[in-house]
Amino acid sequence: xxxxxxxxxxxxxxxxxxxxxxxxxxxxxxxxxxxxxxxxxxxxxxxxxxxxxxxxxxxxxxxxxxxxxxxxxxxxxxxxxxxxxxxxxxxxxxxxxxxxxxxxxxxxxxxxxxxxxxxxxxxxxxxxxxxxxxxxxxxxxxxxxxxxxxxxxxxxxxxxxxxxxxxxxxxxxxxxxxxxxxxxxxxxxxxxxxxxxxxxxxxxxxxxxxxxxxxxxxxxxxxxxxxxxxxxxxxxxxxxxxxxxxxxxxxxxxxxx
Numbered sequence: 001x002x003x004x005x006x007x008x009x010x011x012x013x014x015x016x017x018x019x020x021x022x023x024x025x026x027x028x029x030x031x032x033x034x035x036x037x038x039x040x041x042x043x044x045x046x047x048x049x050x051x052x053x054x055x056x057x058x059x060x061x062x063x064x065x066x067x068x069x070x071x072x073x074x075x076x077x078x079x080x081x082x083x084x085x086x087x088x089x090x091x092x093x094x095x096x097x098x099x100x101x102x103x104x105x106x107x108x109x110x111x112x113x114x115x116x117x118x119x120x121x122x123x124x125x126x127x128x129x130x131x132x133x134x135x136x137x138x139x140x141x142x143x144x145x146x147x148x149x150x151x152x153x154x155x156x157x158x159x160x161x162x163x164x165x166x167x168x169x170x171x172x173x174x175x176x177x178x179x180x181x182x183x184x185x186x187x188x189x190x191x192x193x194x195x196x197x198x199x200x201x202x203x204x205x206x207x208x209x210x211x212x213x214x215x216x217x218x219x220x221x222x223x224x225x226x227x228x229x230x231x232x233x234x235x236x237x238x239x240x241x242x243x244x245x246x247x248x249x250x251x252x253x254x255x256x257x
Contacts, residue, residue, distance in 0.1 A: 048194030052205030057212030086146020
């Protein structure tokens with residue numbers, strides 16, 4: 001693997017990570033193709049290497065959101081642990097269960113979220129009363145979205161953000177910040193699995209992780225400074241782009257990424 005390809009990976013991750021930290025989307029499908037083409041990674045190692053650099057990004061973003069006061073760490077402990085368990089189960093399940101059916105259901109589900117955001121312009125502008133207890137939220141969404149992230153991945157950040165806004169009444173800035181904490185949990189869980197199996201290239205993952213660290217810091221800073229005015233249009237735009245990517249990979253190429 002040449003230094004030129006490695007440097008391309010760092011710069012690309014820096015650019016993507018700024019958006020990733022700002023809108024909480026998992027660009028897993030796009031990133032896997034990027035890694036294979038730019039760095040020449042073997043397909044069976046791409047997912048594990050991706051989890052290494054993704055962990056750097058979510059960890060950096062969570063840290064900077066926390067330092068800015070957007071994350072209440074004590075409230076996240078239970079959800080973090082449950083998400084770790086859910087992601088471990090999902091990562092184990094994907095080794096033997098096809099993801100094709102779930103992949104095909106994602107575009108209409110994400111489209112529904114985008115439409116809902118468009119017709120509800122006030123959604124996420126300010127906090128409102130929670131619609132369920134935090135303990136129930138952590139159990140349902142920690143296990144469910146943790147499992148999904150370990151099993152498939154695309155759109156996990158979108159689902160977490162909407163869950164925080166609709167179920168716990170968070171504004172978009174708080175929801176974005178807490179999403180990164182839960183993303184960190186599922187990334188760590190899946191990363192541990194791939195480390196045990198030895199299915200990752202550490203140098204490539206660490207190099208792109210550097211781009212993630214820097215990009216996540218910039219993205220988190222923009223979100224804290226600009227708030228919902230920045231998050232909302234980018235959030236909707238990136239959901240729509242992810243829908244197009246998923247339709248292409250799931251329907252137009254017969255499931256081949």
